Amino acid sequence: MFKPVLIEPSIYCQLDIVQFKSSCAACSLRELCLPVGLNEDEVKKLDIVSQKRKITRGGYLHHAGAKFQSLYAIRSGFLKTCVLEQDGRHQVTGFHMTGELLGLDAISTDVHTCDAIALEDSEVCEIPFAKLEEISRTIPSLMRHFHKIMSREIVRDHGVMLLLGSMKAEERLASFLLNLSRRFHLRGYSEYNFNLRMTREEIGSYLGLKLETVSRAFSKFQDEEIITVDNKHIQIKDIARLRMKLSNSDVS
Amino acid sequence: MFKPVLIEPSIYCQLDIVQFKSSCAACSLRELCLPVGLNEDEVKKLDIVSQKRKITRGGYLHHAGAKFQSLYAIRSGFLKTCVLEQDGRHQVTGFHMTGELLGLDAISTDVHTCDAIALEDSEVCEIPFAKLEEISRTIPSLMRHFHKIMSREIVRDHGVMLLLGSMKAEERLASFLLNLSRRFHLRGYSEYNFNLRMTREEIGSYLGLKLETVSRAFSKFQDEEIITVDNKHIQIKDIARLRMKLSNSDVS
């Protein structure tokens, strides 16, 4: 089922065996998570740092308000992050998968500003931030890479702001599906067939819509034969028309 | 009119005189822009870096798509940043004032992802990013401070996402006004009286509303005697009730 694109299957199998010995050198996510071009010594420095941790479905990786110690690189699984306001308002700010880095928001105040919750059994590398900063002083390419990751998060957030501020319901859902499709594809899964890990309500929260609106939009896309929806399973039948949903608002 | 809170007026006047000699040591924004606790030698290292630049009202600090070289610290003035999509969709992602840092989004791809436009005559310090990274390797507190600034931007964006995803028009406008009020206050201006630098349309774009909706919400707040609006001039008459607009939706 798992088909890594970046490495040989044999290497991946080997990984499976050593999976409780933390090792960046052998990690299948090296290309996602670390800058290319580190030499062996540099990679070894990192090995000291990280430690693995498992979170079962529904479990918290961290709570909003918790003291910040570490960033988390997702090794496998699927998580959501949500911000909460004192008045009970809350919102999913992102869905996160293999190779992505969580906890960047907490650097600013040394306190996590969001909950991170596993939507399926997941495994993360815990990276103590103080150590990462220390090591990155001696490895400029690592520092640069880290800055790019933070910046990418800012760019991503701006994209979501654009979505929330100027798209209609169907455009939002199309954008969401295309984004998921691309990210699954990057990780070696089918870009046309995948299972949603989140509920309609969580999708709605992320997209600034109510769950009924999400459901209706799914049904509409299905009627139009752009996708098929079977509960959590999505098949994209006509990705070109799904992309068209983004740019124009003309409906037959 | 200008009443800096963090430094003595005399120091500020002195600054006015030397304003074309770039000097972080003498800058009135030191506390905003630099980590506290740098010694003189460390501050001098920074002086090499930055160079001033003026942008007149309506002018671009940078265009989306431009090659990224430098971050910009705002010394004075007021700017907006907007993202644009290929399909013509565009959105204001932020309004920025004295002491804030622009260009963080561009680190990820070495290309600016948004336009930055001056809404009044402004002055910025140009900080070549490569040099900043280099210096921050030798000054850990500077590196830490920079990471906190990036992280703060992520937290800010999450706040905007929450606003766009789950607030009604009046709540958004109230949130916007309170945010401006706080930021003016921090910079030594009145928290109850200020002039908007942006149009209703720009406010609307930022808040995910049409300009007419913004205008109506202003009028409503005025009818309720929470604020007075005279074109661009805003007076907050009852900040408590403005804050209430955020938390509850009950209207008399």
Added chain:
DNA sequence: CGTTGCATTGAGGAAAATCAAGTTGAGTGG
């Protein structure tokens, strides 16, 4: 086999967008 959580669908209503006049105010030039 009832309970529970999630999803779908319909009907009605509220919020904001859109469309359409007007108004105001700053800048321009006679």
Added chain:
DNA sequence: CCACTCAACTTGATTTTCCTCAATGCAACG
């Protein structure tokens, strides 16, 4: 100083979109 222009703003009427409320379906699970 006045007329003119233009952009920004306000306000009202109408339409669209999405939310809310409610009923129902459906699969998983003790």
